[in-house]
Amino acid sequence: MVGLDEPLPYVGITLVQIATAIVILVVGWIVAKIVVASFKRGLKKTKLPDLVVEFLGRFLSALLYVAVILLAVRALGIGVGSVVLGLSAVIGLILGFGMQDTLTNLAAGVWIAALRPIDMGEVVEVAGKTGKVNAVGIMSTELLTPDNVLITIPNKLVWGNVITNYTRMPTRRVDVDVGVAYGTDLDRAIKLAMDLMKNHPKVLKDPEPSVVITALADSSINLQLRAWVKTEDYWAVKGDLTKGIYELYMKEGIEIPFPQLDVHIKEMPAS
Template sequence: MVALDEPLPYVGVTPMQVLTAIVVLIVGYIVAKVVVASFKRGLKKTKLPELVVEFLGRFLSALLYVAVILLAVRALGIEVGSVVLGLSAVIGLILGFGMQDTLTNLAAGVWIAALRPIDIGEVVEVAGKVGKVNAVGIMSTELLTADNVLITIPNKLVWGNVITNYTRMPTRRVDVNVGVAYGTDLDKAIKVAMELMQNHPKVLKDPAPAVVVTELGDSSINLQLRAWAKTEDYWTVKFDLTKGIYEAYRREGIEIPFPQLDVHIKEMPK
């Protein structure tokens, strides 16, 4: 029978020290859980966001677990000075990388909240994603796409990218491109397009609509209808003008060509 105070072979620690270390780990784990739970309950009574409460809870939990491990190591009779130095270096490295993104997101969230380049309910394009702003948090921004997909973007990517806000301004210009065949009476084509825009109830009179020739293409003369509308009417006007110009040109006998490719086959002499 091995005495509790005699060192174990090849290990150098006594069974009593091992038992003490195990007890320290178990009790320390339970105490850490209780302390963290109480800490989080106290924070939840404040106005801090849930994400911040969770982050602080995890941070405190990590610190307490490290302290418990150090106490268990000391219970084994091992000098904890070198262990502390090693753990400090590892923890510092981990926190350095982890906190870098966290602090960047926090700072970006503060700037977004202060300067408001985007706001709840606005339709924006950021980090290559387009959607309606569903929420602006301290760590991330949520976009809701037109097909009801929720996209979460870290704030550092929102603040660090070009932001296109489609609905911030009260009016927008609606551009509709259309091509007419070479040989078409351009004055007539422009007149028909102008009448279409001027007769639309949602097209604004000021700024006045316009039709411009944008390009002499390979198979068509390209025109662009430019009409101004209220931002909330943008897509209605866009659809109506696109459908309307096709019907109007068809009714007036104005050809809208499509790209064609002529292939000539040359026979090689036998």
């Protein structure tokens, strides 16, 4: 039976060293969590945006975990210098095989955190994906879709693409399209739509709502209701106005036509 202080066969490491390394890993992981949480709490007391706080917290986590792993390796009796040298060789090999995208993603993450084209909790469209910004990490950005799907996008694609931010501005304009039949009293139809918007409690008075004629289409005269609202009220007001204009026009006898196609059949004379 091998003693606690005796090296194990083939590996040359004692049970005491293995137990010490395990303790260092467990305690180090717990301490790193506590340090990062305290670090983030301290940053949140400043004026730094949540996005920057989250990014710096994740960066510190990565550094602490690397330090804990090196301490555990040292407890096993392995020279830390040789491990660092080996890691450097591996990193160099990886970069030599075209994995320099890692550094590109890291640099892009720094720029995103510094310039903040997106921020925590904002709804954005980037790289063809739309969702709420859940986190910006060292290597990637996380978006959470309305149906609770988590999308991870490499930072270089975020920084290198057009970003549409739907919630950065405090107000937005709600556009609701509706068509009325030819022959409709347009002045009356427009007045009814204006009254609907003005009577809605979440529609802003300034800028004032408006109704414009957008097209003389094949089957209808197309109107567009335009109402300004607070950004957080956008979808609620859009739903209310869409439902409200339909019910109002039906009540007032204003026809909302559907696309129609007249087909004329011409009979050929008998031969």
